[in-house]
Amino acid sequence: MNWLFPEFLAGAFAVGLPLLLHLLRRWPRRPVVFPSLRFLNAGKRSSDNLWQRLCRWLVLLLRCLVLALLAAAFARPFFENRDLTRPNRAVAIVVDNSFSLQSGRRWDDLRQWAREKVGDLAEGDKVGLMLMAPQPSWVIAPTVDTTRPLEALAGLSPGWLTARAEPALRMAGDALAALPADRREIILVSDEQRLTWSGSDFGRKLPPGVTVTSSPIPPAPARQAAVLPPILTTTERGLRATVTVRNFTGRQTRTLSLYRNDPAISTGDATSRSRDGDQEVAAPFSPSANPSPSPRPLRVEKLELEPQETRTVEIDLPGPTDHAFWLRCRLDADDLAADDSAYAVWQPSSEGPVLLDAAAPGADADFAGVALASAANLPPAFTLMAPPAGKWPARAVAVLRNDGSFSGAAAANLDAFLADGGSALIFASGGPAQSAWLAVHQVTFSPLPRRTESWPVHDWAMGHALVAALSQRRLQMLLGWEFTQGWSMPAQAVEPLAHWSDDAAAIGEIRVGPGRVLACGFIPDRRAGDWPVTPSFLPFLHQAVTYLFHAQQxxxxxxxxxxxxxxxxxxxxxxxxxxxxxxxxxxxxxxxxxxxxxxxxxxxxxxxxxxxxxxxxxEESDLASWTAGTPWLGLISAEPAPEAKIPRVQIAATEAEQRAPLWWWAVAAAALLVLAELSLANRTVR
Amino acid sequence: MFAPLDMAELAALTSLPLRARCLADAVGAGRHRSRRRGASVEFADYRDYHPGDDLRRVDWRLLARTDRAHLREAHEETPMRVLLLLDVSASMNYASRPKLMTKLDYGRSALAALSLVVRRQRDAGGIGLLAEELSGYLPPSSSPGRLRSLWATLETPASSRQTPLARTLAQAADAAPRACLFVIASDFYEEADAIADVIRRLRFEGHDALALHLADPEEEDFTFSDPAQFQDPETGSEWPLDPPAAAAAYRAAFAAHRVRIHDLFLENGFAHLSLRTDVAPVDALSAYLAVRAGRS
The missing domain is CATH 2.60.40 (Immunoglobulin-like)
Structure with missing residues (x-):
């Protein structure tokens, strides 16, 4: 038995206190007058019988023991550890968690090997657990509790990243060098990919005294290929996906499937052309590999891959290219499934058309048509066209001012257009169809009362992107908007851009599903004022269309x-x-x-x-192992470890005391003895 | 049904006459009716006339109606001689709690109330204090001033270290007139064998007796928990004592002594009543009335 703080044992002299009290206070002095003592048995009258004497001595013994145990607890006892003579080890387990470890049983086998290595450690050895990716970091900092790294190791799984060994080894080596230990060792748990050591500076050594032990090299995969992210380009016929497949093993036949997240596209109508042969291949349907949300692959192709071949496949994609979507290329499963899928996103590079309906009956001129035709060549460039009779293109902006555009098939087209995420700029027509259509979308157009002077548009929402863009050109753009006739919208029903009065919006933005509508409570011709011929007319139309295009982007x-x-x-x-x-x-x-x-x-x-x-x-898909010897040997320093004065006994004593905290048991025993003392003391006369 | 009495309130009454009236009123005791019949105003029964009977007691109206002579009988009231004896030994001067009466005060209160009942019954009341010798003795008398004399004697502070109960009882028996009711209020800390002779003597001499065996609750229950130096007020001796260890034997010995005293009185045809000082002594008054009724 050793003591961490033996000076506290002096506290054991406190046992003299109960002894002194025991000797001084022999009998209770409190008198109790009681008249019927004659009925007490003679043997029971005195408390100085054998049981009482025994109890008193027992109580005295308990009190002395309590004090002695408390003194012992403060002195922090521990048993001498025979392993103190054994050299201490500091070990860092560095785990390669790149996705190449997902191949076959590599992860399970290497993790089991690491567990065995941790099991070889003795008490007092320090062990820590480090991951290589995304950057070297300690999962468990070096500790004497070997169960914690084991528990953490059991919960780990390989990620989807690539990893390099050198930064992790240097970080672990520096940490081990700072620990007081006789032996410092890095246990490298890795599949020894060639890639793991690429870029390593073998001329710069690890700290002296730090050694590296690496896991066994796993067997090479039997079947491994990877698909690279597809490259999307436009052609005369539409869109083309260029997919590259790399074979890292021998000859094999693989199936490549292409998926697109556009439910409007029917599957199986793509054509493909292999670069090594210009033959067109019909796309077979494969219901077994259907990822969400496309229920079927757009294209499935069988590839006969030569050993170590890199095959490029070009696939023409059907369907519209005027809106964004994503693609997924997928190979059938092999030894490493992590690189059998690749993803790409298509984003159209140009804006869609502006759909302008006919001018309202009675208009003196088509001011909006002229202005938009003038702005079509300004960035963003767009084409001006009338709304088609069928489905409107999704990536377009509709400018509507005719009441006929809000009734019948035109209204249905407009609703479908907005449901697909389209945007519209609406000028008041004063017609019943437009009012009814707006009422369906919770907005009412109320005509402004007639008066002699005109109605100015004011109180602009300067924080709105469209108003901000207008005001950035010239602040005068927001002045001179005066109309003799207008329609107001309730300010709380729209996001107002400008007002007729406090609660009446003149221009407001409405959300119709994913679509966006800018509603203007005035007509775009000179029947209600001279606004179409003011300097703000064309910039407003241009900025409004630009804003609505940007909203869809x-x-x-x-x-x-x-x-x-x-x-x-x-x-x-x-x-x-x-x-x-x-x-x-x-x-x-x-x-x-x-x-x-x-x-x-x-x-x-x-x-x-x-x-x-x-x-x-x-690059992580290439599972080829390092073949030119053991690379980590190049990092190990040939210099001897510096002689460090390790306060072994003191440190070992502290650790031994922490491993078996006997002081806690001493306190617990003292508490139990106090309870026993209280129980017995109540039954004795002192 | 007696009205419940709060012992704390009773103990707070410092006037002995007041305590006595409270107790007597609680019992509702008044004049009793004798079972003996004689010449009185209260009709009891008719009986046939026999030669030699007092002609003044013949019911002449009945003779006129029935042509037969009948005597008219009425209840006769007879006085009883009651001798109240109070043990004033040092052991009686004990109360285990501040709000309790000592056994001596309790006995005083009970006997004072009894003396009031005796007075209301027009019986003759006497008193004696059982100290080292019989003291303060007043023979039974039904004179109007006797009640105040009895209360004055009860209020006389008297205590001695130890009472030889057998001897003082014998002295009371010597002094008492014939056919008395001895009401003895004591804790009877005397061996039963020692007082057996004098109890038997009371029986032989035609006396009646009612023993009021007083005890403090703590004497009966013995619930002390802390060890202490116990002192006997009569002998002055002291013992260090561990109460929990001695409690069981004590309770058994105390109960056995009480049973022996109880049996001694019952064997001689007397009444014995155990009273705790935390319970109002109305039972004592009821017991007296019961004894009184049995003797009438």
Whole structure:
């Protein structure tokens, strides 16, 4: 038995106190007059019988023991550890958690090997657990409790990143060098990919005394190929996806499937052309590989891959290209499934058309048509056309001023157009069809009362993007808007841009499902005033169309797992959509994000929507092992470890005391003895 | 049904006559009716005339109606001689709690109330204090001033270290007239065998007796928990005592002594009543009335 703080044992002299009290206070002095003592048995009259004497001595013994145990607890007892003579080890387990470890049984086998290594450690050895990716970091800092790294190891799984060994080894080596130990060892749990050591500076050594033990190299995969992210380009016939498939093993036949998240597209109508042979291949239907949301693959192709071949496949995609969508290319399963899917996002590069209906009957001239034709060549460039009789193109802006555009088939087309995310600029026509259509969307057009002077438009919402764009040109753009006839909207029913009066909006924005409508309570010709010939007329139309185009815009970003992607603008909602990323729940983010799972992500800000295609790093797919010897030997320093004066006994004593906290048992025993003392003391006369 | 009495309120009454009236009123005791019949105003029964009977008691109206002579009988009221004896030994001067009466005060109150009942019954009341010798003795008398004399004697502070109960009782028996009712208020801390002779003597001499065996609740229950130095007020001896260890034996010995005293009185045809000082002594008054009724 040893003592961490033996000076506290002096407290054991306190046992003299109960002894002294015991000797001084022999009998109770409190007198009690009681007249019927004659009925007490002679043997019971005195408390000085054998039982009482025994109890008194027992109580005295308990009191002395309590004090002695408390003194012992403060002195922190511990048993001498025989392992104190054994050299202490400091071990860092560095785990390669790149996605190449998902191949076959690599992860399970290497983890079991690591567990055995931790099991070889003796008491007093320190062990820590470090992950290589996305950047070297301690999961468990070096500790003498070997169960914690084991528990953490059991809960780990390989990620979707690539990893390099050197930064992790240096970080672990520096940490081990700072620990007081006789032996410092890094246990490297890795599949020894050639890639793991790429870029390593073998001329710079680890701290002296730090050794590296690496896990056994796993067997090579029997069947491994990877698909790279498709490249989307436009052709005369539409859109073309260029898909690259790399074979890392021998000859094999693989199936490549292409999915698109557009339910409007019928499957099986794409054509493909292999670059190594210009033959057109019909796309067979494969119902067994249907990812969400496309129920069927757009294209399925069988590939006969030669050993180590890189095959490029070009696939023409059917369907409209005027709106954003994402694609997923998928190979059938092999030894490493992590790189068998790749993702891409298509974003149209140009704006859609502006759909302008006919001028209202009675208009003296088509001011809006002339102004829009003039603005068509300004950026963003657009084409001006009349609304088609059938379905309106989704990526378009409709400018409507005729009451006929709000009735019959035209109204149905307008509703479908807005339901697809289209946008519209509406001028008041004063007709019943327009009022009815607006009433359906919870907005009422009320005519302004007739008066001699004209109605000015004022009280502009300067924070609105459209008003801000107008005012940035010239503030005078917001002046001179006067009308002899107008219609007002309740300010609480719309997002007002300008007002006739306090509660009456002159220009308001309405959300109709995903679509956006700018409603103006005045007509765009000279029947109600000279506004169409003022300098603000054309800029307003141009900015309004630009604003409505921008509201539909979807920004597409591509990236890799572990890569930090900037998120410009205000905070928004980030969530996964497809692939392993689909499990990423919605969170509010701003600034930047580092996705750790591949797939399609969506980032939604106030009026903007961005799609992110995140793929695994292609270089990690090559599972080829390092063949030129053991690379870590090049990092080990040949210099001897510096002679460090390790206060072994003191440290070992502290650790031994912490491992078996006997002081706690001493306190517990003292507490029990106090209870026994209280119980017995009440039965004795002192 | 007696009105309940609060012992704390009773103990707070410092005037002995007041206590006595409270107790007597609680029992509702008044004049009693004798079972003996004689010449009185209260009709009891008719009986046939026998030669030699007093002609003044013949019911002449009945003779006129029935032509037969009948005597008219009425209840006769007879006085009883009651001798109240109070043990004033040091052991009686004990109360285990501040709000309790000592056994001595309790006995005084009970006997004072009894003396009031005796007075209301027009019986003859006497008194004696059982100290080292019989003291303060007043023979039974039904004179109007006797009640005040009895209360004055009861209020006389008297205590001695120890009372030889057998001897003082014998002295009372010597002094008492014939056919008295001895009402003895004591804690009877005397061996039963020692007082057996004098109890038997009372029986042989035609006396009646009512023993009021007084005890403090703590004497009966013995619930002390803390060890202490116990003192006997009569002998002055002191013992260090562990009450929980001695409690069981004490209670058994106390109960056995009480049973022996109880049996001694009952064997001689007397009444014995155990009273706790935390319960109003109305039972004592009821017992007296019962004894009184049995003797009439």
């Amino acid at each position: 979807v920004t597409a970003v591509t990236g890799l797992t572990g890569q930090t992607l900037p998120l410009e603008g205000p905070a928004g909602r980030w969530h996964g959509v497809e692939g392993p990323a689909a499990g990423v729940t919605e969170t509010e983010l701003s600034g930047a994000v580092t996705p750790l799972l591949p797939g399609i992500y969506e980032f939604t800000q106030d009026k903007d929507r961005k799609l992110f295609a995140v793929n695994v790093p292609a």
